[in-house]
Amino acid sequence: MITPVLLCGGSGTRLWPVSRKSYPKQFTRLIGNQSLFQASAQRLASVGFGAPVVVTGSDFRFVVGEQLLEAGVDPGTILIEPSARNTGPAILAAALHMSRTDPDALMLVAPSDHVMPDPEAFRAAVATAVPAARAGRIVTFGIRPTHAETGYGWLELGEDPAPGSPVPLRRFVEKPDAAQAAAMLAAGSYLWNAGIFLFSARVLLEAFEAHCPALLEPVAAAVERARPDLGFLRLDPDAWAGAEDISIDYAVMERAGNLSVVPFSGGWSDLGGWDAIWREMSPDADGMAVLGPVTAIDCRNSLLRSESEGLELVGIGLRDMIAVAMPDAVLIADRSRGQEVKLAVTALREKGARQAEAFARDHRPWGWFETLAAADRFQVKRIVVRPGGVLSLQSHMHRSEHWVVVCGTARITLNGEERLLSENESVYIPLGAVHRLENPGKLPMVLIEVQTGSYLGEDDITRYEDVYARP
Structure with missing residues (x-):
């Protein structure tokens, strides 16, 4: 049985404005x-795979659970990182957690923001790697390149690959220049x-002991002192704060000598920029990829996307452009400069623009809300509460509120008294x-x-009770 370990900690700034820190890609x-x-x-979620271990931040714990249930996947274990510490500590925490019950458990570690149009082919590739992983190898999966990509790291093979089996990995190569x-x-x-990556929990722990021992003590303490929290497992924040912010590649993979690689050519993208989205949207004969209410006139090789x-969104005479429209922000960029979107996010953050990290729509464990209008001393919001959703028992020091139900039924508690409100009440x-x-x-x-x-x-907000255990 292989346990998937899904990493959900990225912020996806290169896909702004659709992906933001408050709700990443x-x-x-x-x-x-x-x-x-x-x-x-x-x-x-297939034969041979167990329930996943998901590593994510506190802000997304309810989103993870909700989306897994919506997809019909057993939520398994959800580990909550008190703060972002990169992939090294995250993967180590998952390995320490799993080794408590089965030190030889096989872990398939994967980012949760990649696209693979042929999942059966990928599962077949994983199957070819299992014997090597059980024999003590750390197996990584390399993608057959289709173009000279500068946004990815590369892997150099130690020998010519034989069909259907892992080969030694010679070295990791940092993101290259074009030449x-x-x-x-x-x-x-x-x-x-x-x-x-595919490996056993025991082999990964041995690799950390050999190549990055300083990370073991704080992460082990964070796992040992982890506490249950409404079905999640929250890592100890004090111990976690002592863990170095380091990727798994720098911590272990670039130093280990027992690495193998399985070449995979079944289609893959990390959607690391809008140019990748353009390719995955299957552009038409004119090279146009469009989504949403869009009108394109005499445009070529461009992406036009309206999320509202x-x-x-109307484009006229565009060539090699990206145009992405959200209700509160619009991105216009040359398609060849999609990797620079993260620079725009930094500039917006420095000027204090809310759009740098947050959406007009804010997601909460009970549903979501969005601001429709705001000015000095007043604000109008639309609030959507999912079935069974409960907001905290609370009060406000500086504002009063007027609620009008426009769909469904609301149960209101006001100064200890309950009442039901229906539509238009x-x-x-x-x-x-x-x-x-x-x-x-x-x-x-x-x-x-x-x-x-x-x-x-x-x-x-002063909270008195909260079913989601928020402070």
Whole structure:
């Protein structure tokens, strides 16, 4: 049995504005009708694979659970990182957790934001790697390159690959410049580094002991002192803070001598930029990839994407361009400069723009809300509460609220008294009143909230009870 270990810690800044820190690309439907995370979990929910171990941040723990259930995948174990510490500590924590029950358990470590259009071919590649992993090898999976990509790391093979079996890995190559990438493509003895590994928990722990022993103590303490939290396992924050921020490649893989690689040519992309999205969207004969309410006139080799039903994106005479429209932000870029989008995110963050990291729509464990209008001393929001969703029992020091139910049924608690509100009914929440909102029905409940007051920030909340154990 192989245990998938899905890593869900990335922020996906190169796919801004669709991917942002508050809701990164792995949870977004970028290609197809599922999120990348859901597709990754389903890819490894097959015969021979156990329930996954997911490593993610606290802000996304409920999103992970919800999306797994929606995809019909057993949630397994969800490890919560107190803070981002890169792939080295994350994978080590998963290995330490699994070694408690089975030191020889096989772990397939995979990012949760990649695209593989042929999951059966990938599972077949994994099967060829199992004997080597059981024999004590660390097996990585290299992608047959289709072009001279500068956005990926590369792998140099130690010998010509034989069909259906791993071969020794000679070395890792950092992201190359264009000339180096072209030379490696022409050589034919290099693969793209997909960041996917198969090994036993015991072998990985031995590798850390040999090559990065300083990481073992803080991560082991974080796992040992981890505590259950509403079905999740929260790693100890004090111990975790002492772990170095380091990737698995730097910590172990570039130093280990027992590495093998399985070449894979079944199709793969890490969707590391909008140019990759353009390729995966299967451009038409004119090289155009479009999504949403889009009108393209005399355009070539471009990506036009509108993420809002009410926003029509029109392109005229575009050549080799990226245009991505969101309700609160628009990206226009030369397609060849897609890797520079992360520089725009840095610039937006430095100027204090909310759009750098957050969406107009904020996701919560109970549902989501978005701001429809805001000005001095008032704000209007749409709030959607999923069936069974319960907001915290709370009060506000600086604002009052007026709720109008527009769809479904709401159960309101106001200063200790409960009442039900149906469509087109409303309630006033005075400043300082202790209140709670929940959806007792079987359909999403939607209401419009009008806030008025001297301060309308989300931190103006005093929580008395919360079923999601938020502070």
